[in-house]
Amino acid sequence: MRIPKIKIPKKYLKIGAWVLGVFLIVCISLGAVAYSKREALLKKMMAKAIAKADKDYGLEVKIGSAGFTGLSTVKMTAISVVPKERDTLSSIGELSVGVKLFPLIFGNVKLSEVEMSDGFVSVVLKDSTTNIDFILKRKKKDSTENKGKSNLAEIANNILNQVLYKIPDDMDMKNMVFKFNDHDTAQLSFATAAVIDGGDLKSTINVNNGESTWHVDGYVNPGSKELSFTAYADGKKLELPYLNNKLHAKLSFDTLQTELKNAKYSGNDYKISGSWSVKNMLINQPRIASNDIIVQSAKLDADILVGPNYIALDSSSTAYLKTAEIHPYVKYTLGKNKIYELKLTAEEQDAQGVLDAFPQGLFESLEGLKVQGKVKYNLNFYLDTKTPDSVRFNSTLTPVDFKITKWGKTDLQKINSPFVYTPYEYGKPMRDITIGPSNPNFTPLNQISKNFINAVLTAEDPSFFTHNGFVEESIRKSIAVNYKEKKFKRGGSTISMQLVKNVYLSRQKTLARKAEEILIVWLIEHNHLVSKNRMLEVYFNIMELGKNIYGIGEASRYYFGKQPADLTIGDGLFLASIVPKPKASMYKFMAGGGLKPYMFNYFRFMGNIMARRGLTPADTAGYGFYNVRLREGLRQYLAPDTAAVDTAAFDGEEDDEGMPPVIMQDNNKNLFDRIFGGSKKDSSSVKQADTTTKSKKQLRQERREQRKREKELENGN
Template sequence: MRIPKINIPKKYLKIGAWVLGVFLIVGIALGAVAYSKREAILKKMVAKAIAKADKDYGLEVKIGSAGFTGLSTVKMTNISVVPKERDTLSNIGQLSVSVRLFPLLFGNVKLSEVTLNDGFVSVVLKDSTTNIDFLLKRKKKDSTETKGKSNLAEIANNILNQVLYKIPNDMDVKNMVFKFNDHDTAQLSFATTAVIDDGDLKSTIEVNNGESKWHIDGYVNPGSKKLSFTAYADGKKLELPYLNNKLHAKVSFDTLQTELKSAGYSSGDYKISGSWSVKNMLLNQPRIANNDIIIQSAKLEADVLVGENYIALDSTSTAYLRDASIHPYIKYTLGKNKIYELKLNAEEQDAQAVLNAFPQGLFESLEGLKVQGKIKYNLNFYLDTAIPDSVKFNSTLTPVDFKIIQWGKTNLQKINNSFVYTPYEYGKPMRDITIGPSNPNFTPLSAISNNFKNAVLTAEDPSFFTHNGFVEESIRKSIAVNFKEKKFKRGGSTISMQLVKNVYLSRQKTLARKAEEILIVWLIEHNHLVSKQRMLEVYFNIMELGQNIYGIGEASRYYFGKQPADLTIGDGLFLASIVPKPKAAMYKFMANGSLKPYMFNYFRFMGNIMARRGLTPSDTSGYGFYNVRLREGLRQYLAPDTAVIDTTAFDDDSDTPPVIMQDESKNLFDRIFGGRAKKDTASNKQIKSGDTTTKTRKQLRQERREQRRKEKELEELRKGNN
């Protein structure tokens, strides 16, 4: 096709040329004026910036010299930043910065080249202050001028753009040291050299004066919002000794990689796509596990969504552990009330691949376990903090032709036969107990009174014979109660879970142990490795029911001088009542061996439940409360009726092994996973005066000494009976 020729009259061409020439001349003239005035403009801007830093943030900024060295390059020397009444934050010997002119026309400062020589940034934590706390200050006018709600999507977009615009296309950093001083107890220093050459990044970081040498390589393309970084160390793992010294945690890895793939608006939300991966990561933290945990290969392909009032990890994200994968969805919504959402979806995949994907050292008792078949998993959690009782929770691990073909370190069927059980207290073994006919205190399930069995099942796990190891409704209620109480007050353990953590696992309160407990319960229940009857029989023969009293055989003879088959409904309800706090058992009795009056409400409440379920006849007199009598030989060791006992000093209400007593702790994390080991002070805390205004300190000390004497005689008597 032939394009027709367009004839433009010459006079219009001349007019156009004149107009273009005029604009060119004006532009050159304005440029010349601006060029001649640029030094003065720069000095004015520097002075304004220094004054603003002092007024708004309390920073004393000094610049030795500042001037242009090219069309758009500013060179500054001897720059120092010192917060008022704080340690020096930064000092830079020489800094040259070039900006792109085109973005500058639209008010955006985009760095094109940065050169920095000889400088440091030092963060100092001292007492309750730091030299960076000015960052937390908000100007009063900002709070008064801000109207309406903040849009998180806009904030995320602005922050990311500001960060990307500050990354130059070319950079040369030499001898830049980043220092961190934590109350003079832990210090870190990173001597850095870094080069960006047309987007390619090469960086070397010397840690703590040669302790190790790190490298960060990658590429940067801020214009297209793409970044990629890989971190590794020379000849060793990349690690921070500071974490071990300060936080009692050890973290190291061979390589760590992160990538920003894209960022931008999508259907009104701001979407950030990227990935994070790690190779041979080693983690050691006492509250997670008592040994090293090694994650050989992990990766997260993530899509992060930021909406007007929420931030979420979208379900299109995928987390990989070796050959296993799962799709997480996490959402946090802000507003008058906060909303937490969590969903996990693992599609059907090879069960052995999932087992192999678990980090080494996480599940010690399952190491070497071989399985076949497939599994899939789904979890759904939703909590609106305004209505915590409406919390939603369900978790399903579904087997598909699943079968165990080889045991690992622990044979999960070992309790089907006689075995030796060793209870622990404060991390120390108490004694070996044979769970089998060779032990005279062992009691078969058929020889245990239904009064005891029904009382314990009603109190501890009413649906034991129908559930598969877990009761979602119990877990859901526990979450609601613990959230409202702001502490770990209620657990959601079934008898299956209590049995597993006592027989198969250590007594350390760690995340790893809890996760292993859940997995073992699932393996036993879903594969019918142990019958429900045998599980209950073993549970009744190992449960702690007093100070160094284990199993119903010991307990029935110790408290009542009876065989387990002869326990009355009252005896059964009493023994069920002490399961959460077995060491407080003796303090429920009065000096004459009868139960203290406050126990009546428990008997009536539990008895009514049992009666409604047809487990015992209705009884308006308290379901055997008045017939419970402590064995006469033990009554001399009872505390005086006037003494008020702090039973909370004996045991922990939380979901922990019953042989472990509660230690004081500082926060929820300590309550769940346990703090440092503490000295056994139970004997010193057992008795508190009910009326400190009428008893002298000397009298209280005498009472405590007398009680300790009785306890010692009681223990000797128990040993003699055994």
């Protein structure tokens, strides 16, 4: 099909030519006027900017000289920026800035070139102030002015565009030093030279006056929203001494790469696509592990979605550890009630490849383990802070033709035969205990009273014989309780987990140890390496049941002068009650050897649960409460009945092995400290008893606390 020619009369062409000519003449005239007055305009704009910096940010800005050196390039000298009553933030000898004219017509300042030399930027932290706290004040002011709903997608788009527009096409930075001073206890300095030429970035960074030399090379194309950087060091790993000096942590790596691939709107979401990768990253931090952990190869191909009120790592993202792959989905929704979501999906893949992908040094006991077959994994977590009790949690590691072909450093079947168990106090070994017939205190499972077995299982792990090492409902309830209490109050450990923790692993409370505990439990349970009966038998023979009292054989003779087979329902309930706080056991007795009255409610509550499950006959008299009598030889060590002992001091976290029975939880500790360290320490020290008699008010308070504990225990079972 041919497009017909459009014939335009000549008079209209002449009129158009005259209009265009006049427009060009006007533009040229205005440009000439602006060019002739640009120096005056520059001074006026600079004065306005300096005044605004002083008014809005409290900054004293000084510029020695300023002027145009080209059509759109401004050169300034002797620039200094000093926050009021703070250390100098920046000083620059010479700075030349060129802007692109076309974006400027539309009000956008896009840098075409930047030259900077002989200067420094210094961040100083001193006491409770810094020389950059003016930024925080400004943010606070902005948030006060913008109380309406903010669209996070728009904010992300604006911020990224502003950052990209400030990256010049060409840059030459010489003799610039970036310094950081943290309360005079840790200091960093980076003497930097960098060049951007046609999008190619080359830089050299001298760290702490020759301590090491870094390089950051890459490619920048801000207009297309494409960036790529690689960081490495000359002759050794790239590391930050600041982390070791200030935070007692060590972090280093051979190379670090990051790439921004694209950023654009996808519906109402702003989508940022990029990747991050690292080679031979070394981490050493006491809370994570007691030794160096090396991540040989890791990469994340990420699609980040920023919606109107949420930020998410989309499930299209892929994380790689060597050859292992996993797809993460993380979402954080803002609002009056925040929502946290986490999903992890690992498709079926080689089990040995997954095992080899774990960082070196992470799993000490499993080092050298060889397996065959495949595994796949799924995790789903959802927490709406408005209704924490409805939290969702499930985690499934599924084996496919999985088999262990070679043990690692530790034989996971070692407890099937006699072995030596070593309990620890204060991180030091107490004594060696043989778990086998050669130890006169060792008691086979069939020689332990069912009263004790049923009482402990009811209190600690009711579904022990039916679960595979983990109870998701217990973990779910623990998450809800800990979130509501804002502290680690309830654990979700099963007897399988407690056994693995005590027999196979070190006593150091770290993230690595917890992860290894979970993996060993899975290996034992899913491969049936140890029978349930043997696990329970070992557990009953190593469990702490008093100060330096380990195992049911020692405990039954110590408290009651009985054989484990002769324990009554009352004896069993008492011993079950002290499992969470074994060193507090003697405080539960009166001077005459009977149990203190406040224990009656515990006996009745636990006994009723056991009776409903058919584990013991119903007993309205308290399930043997009145028949529990401490061995006469121990009664001389009991406090007088008039002594006031704060029994609530012995309550606390379920996973609190070895904590001093009378030391209250430190509310200043964060959740991380409470799980892996901090206030929980092994000890045999006790608090001096108050010699005053309890008042009625104290007794009422004690009963209320006891009822609260009973309710929590009922919810847990």
